[in-house]
Amino acid sequence: MESNEKKQGMSRLDFLKMSAVAGVSLAIGGAGVAAIENAISPSKTEAAGKDPKDEQIQLYGVHQPGIITPQQTYMYLASFRMTSDKASVVRLFRDWTKFADLSMSGGTMRTGDNPLLPPSDTGETLDLPASRLTVTFGFGPTFFRLDGKDRFGIANQLPSYLKDIPRMPRENLDPLQSGGDVCVQVCADDQQVAFHAVRNFIRLSTGYASVNWMQEGFISGRPGQTPRNLFGFKDGTANNLHQTPAGYDSVVWAGDGEPAWMQGGSYMAYRKIRMLLEVWDRSSLSDQQDTFGRHKESGAAYGKKGEFDTVDAAQMPNTAHVRLAKESKQMIHRRGYSYTDAVDPRTGNVNAGLLFVSYQRNPEEQFIPMLKLMQSKDKLNEYTSHIASGMFACPSGIREGEYIGQKLLES
Amino acid sequence: MFKGKSKLVSGIIATSLLLLVLSACGKDNNEGAAAATSPASSSAASTTDASSEGNSAIQEGTSKLQDETSKLQEAVKNKDAAEVKRLGKSVNDAWLAYENSVRQLFPLEYTEIEKYVMPIFSASAFDKVDFEALTGTAAKLQDALTALKNAKPTTGTTSELLTKAVANYKVYVQEQADGLVSHTKLFVDAVKAGNIEEAKSLYSKARVYFETIEPIAESFGDLDPRIDARLADAEDPNTWGGFHRIEKALWVDNNLQGMDVYADQLLKDTQELSEKIKSIELEPKTVVAGAIELLNEAATSKITGEEELYSHTDLVDFAANVSGSKSVYLSIIPALNEKNPELGAQLDKQFQQLEQTLLGHQENGQYISYDKLTTEQIRKISDELSVLSSLMTQTASIL
Numbered sequence: 094m095e096s097n098e099k100k101q102g103m104s105r106l107d108f109l110k111m112s113a114v115a116g117v118s119l120a121i122g123g124a125g126v127a128a129i130e131n132a133i134s135p136s137k138t139e140a141a142g143k144d145p146k147d148e149q150i151q152l153y154g155v156h157q158p159g160i161i162t163p164q165q166t167y168m169y170l171a172s173f174r175m176t177s178d179k180a181s182v183v184r185l186f187r188d189w190t191k192f193a194d195l196s197m198s199g200g201t202m203r204t205g206d207n208p209l210l211p212p213s214d215t216g217e218t219l220d221l222p223a224s225r226l227t228v229t230f231g232f233g234p235t236f237f238r239l240d241g242k243d244r245f246g247i248a249n250q251l252p253s254y255l256k257d258i259p260r261m262p263r264e265n266l267d268p269l270q271s272g273g274d275v276c277v278q279v280c281a282d283d284q285q286v287a288f289h290a291v292r293n294f295i296r297l298s299t300g301y302a303s304v305n306w307m308q309e310g311f312i313s314g315r316p317g318q319t320p321r322n323l324f325g326f327k328d329g330t331a332n333n334l335h336q337t338p339a340g341y342d343s344v345v346w347a348g349d350g351e352p353a354w355m356q357g358g359s360y361m362a363y364r365k366i367r368m369l370l371e372v373w374d375r376s377s378l379s380d381q382q383d384t385f386g387r388h389k390e391s392g393a394a395y396g397k398k399g400e401f402d403t404v405d406a407a408q409m410p411n412t413a414h415v416r417l418a419k420e421s422k423q424m425i426h427r428r429g430y431s432y433t434d435a436v437d438p439r440t441g442n443v444n445a446g447l448l449f450v451s452y453q454r455n456p457e458e459q460f461i462p463m464l465k466l467m468q469s470k471d472k473l474n475e476y477t478s479h480i481a482s483g484m485f486a487c488p489s490g491i492r493e494g495e496y497i498g499q500k501l502l503e504s
Numbered sequence: 505m506f507k508g509k510s511k512l513v514s515g516i517i518a519t520s521l522l523l524l525v526l527s528a529c530g531k532d533n534n535e536g537a538a539a540a541t542s543p544a545s546s547s548a549a550s551t552t553d554a555s556s557e558g559n560s561a562i563q564e565g566t567s568k569l570q571d572e573t574s575k576l577q578e579a580v581k582n583k584d585a586a587e588v589k590r591l592g593k594s595v596n597d598a599w600l601a602y603e604n605s606v607r608q609l610f611p612l613e614y615t616e617i618e619k620y621v622m623p624i625f626s627a628s629a630f631d632k633v634d635f636e637a638l639t640g641t642a643a644k645l646q647d648a649l650t651a652l653k654n655a656k657p658t659t660g661t662t663s664e665l666l667t668k669a670v671a672n673y674k675v676y677v678q679e680q681a682d683g684l685v686s687h688t689k690l691f692v693d694a695v696k697a698g699n700i701e702e703a704k705s706l707y708s709k710a711r712v713y714f715e716t717i718e719p720i721a722e723s724f725g726d727l728d729p730r731i732d733a734r735l736a737d738a739e740d741p742n743t744w745g746g747f748h749r750i751e752k753a754l755w756v757d758n759n760l761q762g763m764d765v766y767a768d769q770l771l772k773d774t775q776e777l778s779e780k781i782k783s784i785e786l787e788p789k790t791v792v793a794g795a796i797e798l799l800n801e802a803a804t805s806k807i808t809g810e811e812e813l814y815s816h817t818d819l820v821d822f823a824a825n826v827s828g829s830k831s832v833y834l835s836i837i838p839a840l841n842e843k844n845p846e847l848g849a850q851l852d853k854q855f856q857q858l859e860q861t862l863l864g865h866q867e868n869g870q871y872i873s874y875d876k877l878t879t880e881q882i883r884k885i886s887d888e889l890s891v892l893s894s895l896m897t898q899t900a901s902i903l
Contacts, residue, residue: 176887207900209789209901209903210897210900211897299890299891300890300891303883
């Protein structure tokens with residue numbers, strides 16, 4: 094890149110114009126499909142164009158992006174199972190890392206000069222800015238051991254708390270939408286940018302991995318304000334309590350006692366929670382507020398004035414959602430998104446709900462007891478149903494030149 | 505399934521050769537630079553070096569395969585089913601042991617042998633052995649092996665090799681078209697005789713010949729919809745005819761009344777197709793594109809069970825699409841060897857993988873009904889096909 098001025102507001106198109114083709118690889122891998130060679134992204138200085146969507150998030154750093162990054166408007170969550178050997182896994186993560194770097198920088202794969210071949214990039218972001226795209230990778234329990242087999246020779250690297258979330262009362266899980274060897278969370282302020290990334294992750298996985306399921310979510314709020322879920326209540330107010338470096342260390346980042354690759358990483362807990370919108374919408378305001386233990390409009394806890402005033406559990410009904418969360422005396426970092434699916438043709442009800450995502454350093458201490466308490470007592474259960482689940486260990490961040498999971502796969 | 509062109513384009517889910525942008529700020533990456541040199545030139549050189557060594561390995565391998573084939577012929581003559589099955593496997597093993605070097609040095613002979621080894625191997629998995637068919641196949645395999653022993657390495661420029669490939673492929677297309685006519689005739693006769701059970705058994709036998717060359721039929725305007733439209737594809741359900749109209753009569757209505765007119769028309773249409781193919785001009789580009797289209801066909805309507813909605817014989821069509829695509833691959837091997845031998849080796853491996861998986865879904869030499877497959881089994885087939893399709897799209901790099 095030539096100068097800082099030039100970089101400002103650089104579009105994908107400019108980026109393409111400024112780039113040269115290199116690394117024409119013939120895609121010869123184990124099972125052999127598409128290969129990315131030479132993913133070099135443009136300069137990493139934050140762009141300062143007029144469009145806030147020009148903002149770029151860094152892939153490289155101590156921690157992975159997309160965990161404590163302020164929430165973007167859109168999310169895709171995709172789960173994969175590995176279909177080949179360890180060499181293929183390494184190759185896949187190299188390719189994914191390169192593509193993650195490229196797309197987070199607002200770049201696109203350059204098409205070669207043979208018009209008889211399909212274009213390299215699917216192209217829907219050619220004119221779009223980076224839109225704060227982040228990509229976050231996590232490993233599920235089966236990545237380490239499948240049917241008792243140490244499939245990639247890394248079973249001794251299993252992090253301390255990585256196991257499937259145990260059975261909970263009242264859950265109704267669909268195995269086809271749950272778990273997986275690898276989970277990729279893609280977030281951006283532009284849905285098209287987010288989808289482009291997840292779509293190309295799937296393309297790049299051909300021959301190495303197979304996609305199990307994909308979810309899409311959205312969440313919106315004014316900057317600095319807690320966004321609301323589809324029940325109209327603010328969701329994630331308590332994140333405010335730990336949003337300092339020390340707070341993140343005590344709540345989010347895994348540390349001592351974990352294998353080296355996991356230190357500075359985090360556990361991602363995932364639940365797909367169907368919300369019975371029609372039933373909820375027919376409930377009285379006081380029933381709704383009793384369910385959460387907060388006032389709907391202000392977000393203030395019962396007996397309080399402001400959203401962020403200290404919660405007094407005693408003022409809430411025994412089964413209120415927020416009261417139970419407080420009683421668990423644990424903190425988690427919430428990063429959920431709402432979802433909508435199709436209409437149920439039998440009832441006319443809209444399938445919709447919450448893609449609950451939380452990050453924590455120790456799910457056994459912070460998350461599982463909280464979930465258990467809520468699944469047993471939460472008044473919210475009258476209006477919700479858990480239909481999918483997953484627990485993934487997200488490794489620490491990487492330096493430029495490394496690939497995601499390198500420390501684990503080359504341990 | 506009949507498909508309009510626009511639908512076809514949107515149906516393509518092809519992973520391509522992905523080239524990444526290299527920014528102009530000049531960061532260095534040796535790995536990429538190394539990969540940027542074309543592998544074609546380096547491997548072409550090594551192929552020549554290895555040729556004499558490869559040659560003696562080929563002579564040796566061929567002698568062994570000839571021995572196994574002779575034993576097989578003996579067993580066929582004695583109608584010894586157990587022995588035929590055992591030898592079917594060992595013929596295949598003997599071929600797999602050295603086929604890679606044959607593909608490199610004698611691609612044309614390779615193609616011939618490949619054509620005959622597969623059915624012999626498949627027969628080893630059947631409960632009932634078709635001795636008569638095997639007699640012919642084994643004899644042809646012997647001829648092909650003799651030819652290989654006396655063969656000179658294939659040479660020529662890429663464009664010469666491609667012209668030859670197209671000519672070879674055209675022979676295949678005509679064979680399939682002729683097979684379509686003769687098998688449709690048998691099917692139509694059974695339909696008109698009101699013989700439901702016989703017609704059912706002849707239905708997919710005839711369709712195989714269509715599915716192997718489907719993209720060719722699609723190039724002749726409304727011939728494809730006339731022969732192959734499903735009810736959902738039909739402009740007007742009242743004038744809907746072709747294979748699938750009769751399929752519905754056979755499997756749903758269980759009644760062939762009124763089908764004569766569709767049967768007659770179907771036979772006429774296949775005859776017209778076969779006639780038109782005689783004068784068709786094919787180009788390498790069209791042929792390679794057709795191979796990809798065939799896999800896309802398999803990846804869309806066949807793998808979802810939408811093609812054979814009533815008979816559920818989708819796997820038969822699926823395998824035929826793959827086999828049609830493979831015949832393109834086989835004819836372009838000489839050009840692949842010249843320009844991109846690694847791609848040839850990968851395609852070979854992936855075709856074998858998929859064929860192996862498909863064979864696992866046969867009972868007594870017949871593909872099982874689509875509705876007997878589990879979601880996981882369908883997904884495995886689909887995943888393997890995706891890998892194959894991605895590789896196949898790259899064959900355009902030799903044009």
